[in-house]
Amino acid sequence: DVKVTQSSRYLVKRTGEKVFLECVQDMDHENMFWYRQDPGLGLRLIYFSYDVKMKEKGDIPEGYSVSREKKERFSLILESASTNQTSMYLCASSLRTEGALSNEKLFFGSGTQLSVL
Amino acid sequence: QKEVEQDPGPLSVPEGAIVSLNCTYSNSAFQYFMWYRQYSRKGPELLMYTYSSGNKEDGRFTAQVDKSSKYISLFIRDSQPSDSATYLCAIFNTNAGKSTFGDGTTLTVKP
Numbered sequence: 001d002v003k004v005t006q007s008s009r010y011l012v013k014r015t016g017e018k019v020f021l022e023c024v025q026d027m028d029h030e031n032m033f034w035y036r037q038d039p040g041l042g043l044r045l046i047y048f049s050y051d052v053k054m055k056e057k058g059d060i061p062e063g064y065s066v067s068r069e070k071k072e073r074f075s076l077i078l079e080s081a082s083t084n085q086t087s088m089y090l091c092a093s094s095l096r097t098e099g100a101l102s103n104e105k106l107f108f109g110s111g112t113q114l115s116v117l
Numbered sequence: 118q119k120e121v122e123q124d125p126g127p128l129s130v131p132e133g134a135i136v137s138l139n140c141t142y143s144n145s146a147f148q149y150f151m152w153y154r155q156y157s158r159k160g161p162e163l164l165m166y167t168y169s170s171g172n173k174e175d176g177r178f179t180a181q182v183d184k185s186s187k188y189i190s191l192f193i194r195d196s197q198p199s200d201s202a203t204y205l206c207a208i209f210n211t212n213a214g215k216s217t218f219g220d221g222t223t224l225t226v227k228p
Contacts, residue, residue, distance in 0.1 A: 042220035043218040
């Protein structure tokens with residue numbers, strides 16, 4: 001069974017702290033994504049990666065960075081957490097399709113609910 | 118204007134009802150159309166996907182796409198309490214390599 005694991009289910013941090021959200025997938029997928037989910041705003045793409053060491057900005061990258069040192073692991077970093085980064089963070093992965101950058105089928109983790117106080 | 122607009126809900130229906138969930142989109146480059154189901158405190162899971170206009174059926178679920186109107190729907194027949202969840206439409210742009218999601222519709226099926 002496919003699995004995307006996010007290291008923390010709930011996280012509480014203080015304003016200004018550096019925050020690391022970790023995501024690991026065991027499906028040998030090339031593509032990994034970080035979304036945030038907020039009521040009334042849906043899922044918004046923060047960053048994604050098509051391969052190790054590669055990263056692409058999504059729709060709302062400001063205030064975030066990412067790291068992909070190994071194929072199975074994709075980390076989201078909040079350099080200096082702010083209250084407006086309180087949200088549900090979802091990691092996802094997908095397989096690369098021949099002739100295309102990505103595949104439409106996303107597999108999600110269970111999410112990390114981050115509260116910044 | 119959002120690229121994907123989803124009927125906001127919430128929806129509350131009795132068990133056995135037919136449910137219709139709807140989205141519209143604006144970008145003609147969108148090529149794959151998906152529905153994800155998200156239970157409370159869980160991540161979304163892919164329920165159905167299609168890439169052509171018409172209907173695709175899977176058990177009690179039917180996904181419908183009308184590319185000329187840029188309109189997609191998910192129908193649930195004989196709805197069950199276990200169908201209570203948030204349903205997200207998502208549209209994949211092959212050129213960009215990413216999906217754009219609707220805001221989600223929360224469905225409650227009452228026994």
